[in-house]
Amino acid sequence: MKDSIRVIDSIQEMREYRSLIYETKNIGFVPTMGYLHEGHLSLVEQSNKESDITIVSIYVNPTQFGENEDLQTYPRDIDRDLDLLCKYNVDAVFYPNNKEMYPEGYLTWVEVEKLSSLYCGRSRPTHFKGVSTIVSKLINIVRPLYLYMGEKDFQQIAVLKKMIEDLNYDTYIRPCPIVREIDGLALSSRNAYLNEKERRNALSLYEAQILAKEMIYKGERNIDTVISKMRKLINEKDGRIDYIEFVDPHTLELKADLIGTLRVLMAVYIGKTRLIDNFEITIN
Ligand code: AMP
Numbered sequence: 001m002k003d004s005i006r007v008i009d010s011i012q013e014m015r016e017y018r019s020l021i022y023e024t025k026n027i028g029f030v031p032t033m034g035y036l037h038e039g040h041l042s043l044v045e046q047s048n049k050e051s052d053i054t055i056v057s058i059y060v061n062p063t064q065f066g067e068n069e070d071l072q073t074y075p076r077d078i079d080r081d082l083d084l085l086c087k088y089n090v091d092a093v094f095y096p097n098n099k100e101m102y103p104e105g106y107l108t109w110v111e112v113e114k115l116s117s118l119y120c121g122r123s124r125p126t127h128f129k130g131v132s133t134i135v136s137k138l139i140n141i142v143r144p145l146y147l148y149m150g151e152k153d154f155q156q157i158a159v160l161k162k163m164i165e166d167l168n169y170d171t172y173i174r175p176c177p178i179v180r181e182i183d184g185l186a187l188s189s190r191n192a193y194l195n196e197k198e199r200r201n202a203l204s205l206y207e208a209q210i211l212a213k214e215m216i217y218k219g220e221r222n223i224d225t226v227i228s229k230m231r232k233l234i235n236e237k238d239g240r241i242d243y244i245e246f247v248d249p250h251t252l253e254l255k256a257d258l259i260g261t262l263r264v265l266m267a268v269y270i271g272k273t274r275l276i277d278n279f280e281i282t283i284n
Contacts (some may be wrong), residue, residue, distance in 0.1 A: 005082055006092040014094050014141050025052040028174075029144030031135060034058040035075040035189040036084050039179040043148035044088045046176050055142055056085055057094040059101065064130030075192045094142065101137065110136040112159045112166070118252055119265055120155050120276065123242050131156055132163045139164075139171050147171050152178045152186055154265060154278045158252050178277070180206070186277045193273040202270045204237035205277045208244075212264060216281060221258045234268055242267035242274065249280065258283050 008014045021027065028051030030043045036058075047054040058081055065071035078095065085093055109129055115121075116128035139147070147164075149157050157175050164171055179187050184206030185199075194202055208230040215226050223246050230244055246255045249263040261282045268275055 003086070005086045005090060007082065007095050008092055009095050009097065009100070011096065011100055011141055014092075014096075017092055018141075018143055021053055026146065027051060027053045027055060027142065027144040028146045028148055029138070029142050029171075030054065030056045030148045031138055032056060032058055033060045033074065033189065034081050035077055035192070036081045037179075037187045037189065039150055039152060039187040041084065041088060042179050043150060043176050044085070044090060046174065047146065047148045048089065050174070051144075051146055053091045054089075055092045055094060055144065056090050057096075057138055057142070059094075059096055059134070059138075061101070061130055061134040062098060063102070063133060064127050066124055066126060069124075070190075070193075073193075075189055094138075101134065109133050110163060110167070112162050115155070115159045115162055115252060118155065119243055119245060119247075120267060123267070123274075128156070128159050132159060135160055136163065136167070136169075139169055144171055147173045149173055149175055150178060151175050151278070152188070153276070154249075154263060155252065158250075184210075186275075188275065190273055190275065194270060198271045198273065201237040201239060202273075202275060204234045204239050204270075205266060205268055205275060207237075208233050208266070209264070209277070209279045213279075213281060216258060216283060221283075223255070223258055226258075230266075238270070240269040242269065 008017055028047030030047055032040050044054060044056060060074050062071055110132040111129045112132050121128055157173060161173055183203055185202055211233055212226050212230050220226055227244050231241055234241055244266045246262050246264050248255055249261055255262050261280060263278055263280055265278045
């Protein structure tokens with residue numbers, strides 16, 4: 001374990017640090033919004049395994065939050081984050097501020113059409129534009145070979161894969177599995193918003209997954225029937241469903257039939273907190 005960690009807060013210093021790394025070294029990059037948990041740390045561990053250098057960014061990107069969303073209240077604890085990253089032997093942490101990332105007069109946006117307006121994009125119409133713009137900027141600054149991203153944000157991975165393909169970035173996304181609490185709730189910085197009762201109700205997202213898998217493995221082949229049972233379970237636990245959709249894992253197109261490998265994407269409000277989760281299902 002290191003006793004201190006290199007924290008870089010300017011783009012210029014990040015570029016200088018990057019330019020001193022030999023071309024033969026693989027750089028793994030883990031972009032985050034901080035308030036780190038085991039989900040984030042699993043990405044760091046994966047990068048440590050596969051890359052020579054691991055760089056983590058901590059930046060609560062304002063442009064991916066809608067006007068009435070939780071930008072102001074989003075949980076932050078940089079000291080704790082840096083302590084954790086120190087224990088994981090991260091090589092450098094990029095921790096820029098808003099002036100650095102979006103200086104006065106900033107005008108340029110990256111938008112992945114179609115994919116950004118589906119699912120989460122319906123209730124968060126500017127979200128993925130903010131995500132693709134900031135990740136594009138971070139890739140240009142850090143120039144990593146691998147980008148470690150959690151499947152927790154499944155649509156985000158699809159959007160960014162398309163951006164990387166279309167804009168010819170020399171970077172590859174390494175998707176990592178969802179890390180869950182012991183009871184099944186997917187880890188998220190936003191879980192910090194949940195009170196005790198909401199925390200119990202939030203488990204309905206995972207329980208709905210188990211229910212769906214059970215129904216399908218027992219032979220149910222009607223997607224609408226499965227979705228309506230999932231909805232009922234979540235509604236009974238006071239969850240307000242934004243969407244539950246069965247999609248193609250590559251194109252994100254809606255699937256009409258329960259055959260092959262599908263991804264089930266879901267977003268649910270528990271109280272005021274919007275939680276997302278997803279799971280894969282394969283039917284032969
Ligand atoms: P965030 O800080 O929420 O922007 O997340 C930063 C990265 O961590 C993204 O690639 C997320 O998909 C990933 N991540 C967040 N939660 C989890 C989780 N429970 N399991 C795996 N990866 C996660």
